[in-house]
Amino acid sequence: MTGTTLSRADTRRLRLLSTAAEIFSKRGFRATSMKEIAAAVGMSKPTIYHYFTSKEELLVRLYSDVLDESLDAARETVAAAPTPLDAIRDLITSRVAYTCRNQALLKVCFEEEHELPAELAEQVLERRHAFEDFFGDALAAHLEAHPKVMLGMPPKIYVNMCLGAVNWCYKWYRPTGPSTPEELGRQIAASLTATLDVR
């Protein structure tokens, strides 16, 4: 998959990160102690500090990984879509699927923003806007190409509404339910974009 082989240390770091994400999502960042994380991965607290410089760094890494992955995925999705409307649908579909497949991680990202150092908090905001822009630009293109389509609200509001429907999945999706993440994504995308249809 990835070109480089992972060093032993990197493997450890990854395990630490995913364990931390899991516990943060269940108890909250502030309520989780480094001791708990250490116990969960089977090492002592000081050993964690061999791989990360602080508790905050764990959180920051979690955020920036998600952010990078998300923006890259969005870029690819838009680039691969034949029409703006397809771009919108695929953006929704893949985003829902990603959210459902990483519920714990996204819970942390959505609910621990206030724990971020000011500098990263800004970055998060910027990148979130960048993501909204992928969506908004595709929408604008679609609307321009099909002036008969009536949104009934400002485009920005429509984008936020869609993102709400999409992101909220982190709260209620259950893998044991009837739909796979992809099915769910397609269903939600179809319903949300019904208003955009041009027949």
Next chain:
Amino acid sequence: MTGTTLSRADTRRLRLLSTAAEIFSKRGFRATSMKEIAAAVGMSKPTIYHYFTSKEELLVRLYSDVLDESLDAARETVAAAPTPLDAIRDLITSRVAYTCRNQALLKVCFEEEHELPAELAEQVLERRHAFEDFFGDALAAHLEAHPKVMLGMPPKIYVNMCLGAVNWCYKWYRPTGPSTPEELGRQIAASLTATLDVR
């Protein structure tokens, strides 16, 4: 408005609660110290304990107030709606408006669930389901009355999708923006229920 006059102590309690909600929403429950809250309302920390027995009680009160208000409002909305489709639209509209007008409070309710004592956490879940049922029942009634309407997904998923679009407003709505909470509610309701229309 309310029948009873508020005692001095009750006024203080209310002030404490709304201040706590504001600070909790900005810094998170765990990261907020009782000292901060005390400073913000201009009293000393021990004085807070004259009105509330613990930090947790502040949070619990916040939750149960919102829960009570929300369920009552939903009941009334459904009762007043002439048709199931109207019920769905009004439920969405009023819920969006309420969310926009109480962003800080709802942020706390959505993001601090893990801080709740197990007993109340269950109650919250029950009540949330009760709210979903108001929605789901109206949807079922509408679907039965108009079998031609195609949802394209299981009703429960549609309900969750709508609730996502609705609840997410706590994250992005800005009162300085172009729409009032009610306008926004109507726009979102109209868009989400476009699929349900029967013309």
Next chain:
DNA sequence: AAAGTTCGACCGACCGGGCGGTCGAACTTT
């Protein structure tokens, strides 16, 4: 009306405990 009584409101000082984080000594690997 003055003196004594009661009580809600209030707070300075304090406590036990758990937290994030450090350090140095010990093992393991090469």
Next chain:
DNA sequence: AAAGTTCGACCGCCCGGTCGGTCGAACTTT
């Protein structure tokens, strides 16, 4: 033997919460 890895013991800090007591307004009592 040097480098990388691990952890027991420890530290300073701040938190939620308590304690003992003060203040003043409203009622009794005389």
